[in-house]
Amino acid sequence: MREPIVVLGHGAVTALGPTMDATWDGLLSGRSGLRRHPDLNAERFLQDIAGRVEVPLDDPNLAGTALSKLPARFLRLGYLAAREAWLDSGLDQGPGLDRDRVALVLGSAFGGLDHLDAEIDAMARRKSLATSPYLIPGMIVNQLPGQVAERLDLHGPMVAPANACASGGIAIAVGAALIASGEADAALCGAAESVFTPFVVNGFATMKALLGRKANDRSADDPAQASRPFSIDRAGFVLAEGAAALVLCSARLARQRGLRPQAELAGWASNSDGHHMALPEPGRIRQALAAALKHAGLPPSAIDYYNAHGTSTLVNDRVETQAIRDVFGDHAARLPISSIKGALGHSLGAASAIEAAVCIRVLRDQILPPTLHHRPDPELDLDYVPGSARPTRVRAVMSASFGFGGTNNVLVFRRIGDD
Amino acid sequence: MTERNRLSELAALTRQVAKLSPTTLIAAESRFVEDLGVDSLDLVALVLEVQERFGVTIDEDQIGSLRTVGDLLRLISEAPELRAA
Incomplete structure (x- = not known):
């Protein structure tokens, strides 16, 4: 191990x-x-x-x-x-x-x-x-x-x-x-x-x-x-x-050093689309999500919260939702997903670092930050934690980010002591 | 502009460019590197600012020989633009 x-x-x-x-x-x-x-x-x-x-x-x-x-x-x-x-x-x-x-x-x-x-x-x-x-x-x-x-x-x-x-x-x-x-x-x-x-x-x-x-x-x-x-x-x-x-x-x-860890970085995965200068590649995003789960040694059902790239663009939010459906299967309908970009906007390179830091707080405080200003889209039918924060039990979280140039990254954090 | 006024303006400019603390004393004898912690990049930035502020032309090859604030003050006074005036 x-x-x-x-x-x-x-x-x-x-x-x-x-x-x-x-x-x-x-x-x-x-x-x-x-x-x-x-x-x-x-x-x-x-x-x-x-x-x-x-x-x-x-x-x-x-x-x-x-x-x-x-x-x-x-x-x-x-x-x-x-x-x-x-x-x-x-x-x-x-x-x-x-x-x-x-x-x-x-x-x-x-x-x-x-x-x-x-x-x-x-x-x-x-x-x-x-x-x-x-x-x-x-x-x-x-x-x-x-x-x-x-x-x-x-x-x-x-x-x-x-x-x-x-x-x-x-x-x-x-x-x-x-x-x-x-x-x-x-x-x-x-x-x-x-x-x-x-x-x-x-x-x-x-x-x-x-x-x-x-x-x-x-x-x-x-x-x-x-x-x-x-x-x-x-x-x-x-x-x-x-x-x-x-x-x-x-x-x-x-x-x-006698220091108390705040969380475990249980898994991570990165890959390259090799597809387009700016458009996402759904298949590679799916692969990155699945690879991070595998690296963490967790089944899809172990993820209690998905912190989305969720940029508020037409394409990203559709592609990301479909990738979550494909990778999480039946669990997708029960998986709370939120994008803090509704509150913070998109700070480009910094965004995924901010989102990772937020995931540490999610695990610490057992509460999910909401997706602000949400109006349902019939095509996007998952649970986006609209409107207000939601207390819930969270043992493992996934955070994803996708960049122009075809670069994808997925992190999985886990609460300490849940084994 | 008197020599004294020029020194106090140069001191203020040095403080601003090199982001020196308000308590750092800057005199004509102050050595850039040893006394003020003004490094070679700071000196280039300072000379660029000096040219704009005092309306003078300074040969940038001279920057390497600047040791004290007084040295730069002398270069300013000897600039063709000020000598003609």
Whole structure:
């Protein structure tokens, strides 16, 4: 039997608040983090409804550090979430932690494109062709694990998954694989995203993946309703920013350090569609769900909650629902499914990391976050936990994410001590 | 602009670019690396900002020889744009 991999800590920064507690409280009380933002004005942006972290990210303790000079927001968001997860893990308490064996696996779909956007304007103003010397360091995706390594004094293997909307889930799977292979004792894994630039907002809107401005849409009166996963009138996702991280380690290390695991990462699976630049491939998604179950050694009926990718796009929610039906069979009708993107919007690479952190809370508190703004679609007939949070017994949960470029990731978490 | 005003403006700009804490003392004698923790990338950023703020042209090859805030102040004063004025 392989050595179990456990979750020791988790943290998140989302449109519902700058901490995991704030995010979880908001989700359980059915609040939305989505609203209109005047700076996403109609002259430059095809949508002004978004999920943003609306607290100042300035930290006087960071004066003079690289993080204070790199304006790319994904770095600051990712650092805050990683720090919260790291402190939550307790790994830093007591002597003898081998900091060279803590892996840093923190990704992002786009990295610091917001910095690039600002720099394009600055370059136009300058007489020379020089750019800010911080542009390249701040744009590269692996600057996130780089900064976290610097601030938290961790020095194991570094990986920065850039797997579009599956980046966070892939990061967790890669972190687990590094521990399982013996290359690391622990891994700080997750993802961060913040790309409110015209390229990204208008790019997704032009593809009809992101809901654009629409006068006859229900978001016209209530912006929060722009994101409505699995609803009959779903019409695209709402862009959000955010970050989340988990700390993983072997069950043995947790025991040695006297730390109490929050959950077990029982299984994970990733695959590649090899099919289309942006459209999902139902067969591969089905395979990924089934492979994660197999890896966890669990039958479909053992899953008590499915945390959906659930983007609120026409295609994803239909394909995902069908894949759940195919893989879970009779159990699908009894399986509660929810998408927290109804409340948070879609933070691209960060979303699956946030969803994984939420799954840890689901197992801890035995309650399911709802899918907000749901209006039934006769074609999608499963239990989407509409409207309000639902207390229930939860022993094992599955969380899935699928990204452009044909990348799929599925994680299975299990409560400790249910064997 | 007097030399003194120029120094205080340069000090403020240095603080802003290198994100130094409000309590860090910046004088003409302050050494960028040793006293202020301003590294080579910060210096490039600072010289870019200086050119915009003071309306001067600074040969970027000179950045490598800047050791103190006073050295940069001298480069600004000697810039062709200010000498002609």
